[in-house]
Amino acid sequence: MRASAAQRHDRLLDLVREHGTVRLSDLAERLTVSAVTVRRDVEALAEQGLLDRAHGSVSWPERHALPQQPPDGGGLVLGMLAPSATYYFAEVIRGASEAAARAGARLVLRISDYRPAEDRARTEGLLEAGAQGLLIAPGWRGPDDPAEHGGWITELPVPAVLLERRPAPGSALEELDRVSSDHRHGVLLAVRHLVGLGHGTPLLVARADSPTALAVRSGYGEALGALGLRAPAPVIDSVPAEQDPEGFEAAAQALRAAVESGKATAALVHNDVDAIQMVQRLAELGLRVPQDLALIAYDDEVAALAGTPLTAVAPPKRHVGRHATELLIERLTGGAAQSADEPRRHVTLLPRLNVRASCGAGDGNPSA
Incomplete structure (x- = not known):
């Protein structure tokens, strides 16, 4: 294939x-x-x-460059399963590597390429490589993936911490330690900022192909409810331009129509790459950012590099990796009795909003 x-x-x-x-x-x-x-x-x-x-x-x-890892044979060996080593998860991996290096531990990485059916085999490879504890970010994409491809995680023979994944309430995976970004809060920051600038309710343009995308979508509804707002139009489904040019063009045309009809003057776009390409396409269609449309991107990986630097929600990716690694090391070094008695932890870290030029508020200092 x-x-x-x-x-x-x-x-x-x-x-x-x-x-x-x-x-x-x-x-x-x-x-x-x-x-x-x-x-x-x-x-x-x-x-x-x-x-x-x-x-x-x-x-x-x-x-x-990642921190120098200790040589084989010294300190703890930690395994990390990530769906990707680029874009969003590059920073998560970097935070984990830095924390492992500070503790004198060795971090071993496996990548699943967002193929959840392969997560278990990749993790078994980490155990065979000597991993004494695991940092796991499954390659889930859709809402059914945790139930279909997540049960094995609760059967692991070593301590494990979930990264950037929030299982459904009541599932067995809820009993695991986890560290994640609060994407709902991130969406609230974006919506509140745009409304505070005098815009009506912003539109959401978002993917639906990852846990982050799904959390952004659900967070949008919660943010509108918290602020007493009503969506000006349904969520616009976004897709990667290189994989589905027609789908991306449909999203651009839908956003253009909403702006030209007066339904919206602002939008939140997930993710950065889609947002940059959307701004480029809207310019070709005669719409300017921020003059005609205030726009905020979600992820803040490359948003600042756009022709018009994009205001963006920045999940604390590096901190997620660091806190998860520190938690795992604590589990491994705290003693059997302490680990058994210590309650599991769900650590949620808040994103911040980095304000730049694309929402018409200038490029001042970041705000949270």
């Missing part, structure tokens, strides 16, 4: 991270794609600040 662009980008970044500097011709050979495809992928990733380009080669940015 041919890998998607997102999967190919993850593999490309893994190769560069592993080797430091890689020739483009070697990348094309390893990824079994054409030189043109590799150059296009590298250009896209370099624009996001994830790689440094040189003539004929590409390097891992020094600013993204």
Whole structure:
């Protein structure tokens, strides 16, 4: 089966991270794609600040370097399952790696590529590699995935902490330690900020292909209820432009129609990449940000790099990785009796709103 662009980008970044500097011709050979495809992928990733380009080669940015891990045989071994090593989860992994290094522990990483059916096998690989405790961010996408692909997590033979995942109330997974961002609060920050600037109720343009996307959608309804607002129109379904150009165009046209009809003057868009591409497409359709539409992105990975820097909700990704690792290490080093008596913890960290130019409020200091 041919890998998607997102999967190919993850593999490309893994190769560069592993080797430091890689020739483009070697990348094309390893990824079994054409030189043109590799150059296009590298250009896209370099624009996001994830790689440094040189003539004929590409390097891992020094600013993204992870802390030096202790050598094999020393300290605890922690396993980490993540759905991706790029975009959102790159910062989560970085926070976990930093916390592990400070504790003298070794972090071993496995990537599931958002294939929840493979999570269990990847985790078994971590256990075979000697992991004494696990940090688990399952590759769930839809609302049914936790029930279908999550039961095995409660049967693990070592302590585990869920990352950026909030199981359904009453499920067995609720008994696990977890650390996650409060995306509902993040959406509330965005809606309240736009309304405070004098806009009517903002529209939501969002994906539905990840736990974060689903939390943003549910948080939108809760935010409107908390602020006594009513949605000006249904949520606009967004999709990645490169995977579904027609679906993305439909979302852009729906947002354009809402603005031109006077139904909305503001919008929250999940995620950053979609928001940047949406602004570009709206400009082609004659709508300007922020003059015609105030816009806030969700994730704050690359929002500041847009032509008009985007105000964005920034989940505390790095802190999620750090707090989860510290919690896991505490479980592993606190003693059997203490671990048995200690109640499980659900740690929820609040996002912040980084205000820039796209909502018409200038590019002042971040606000929370």
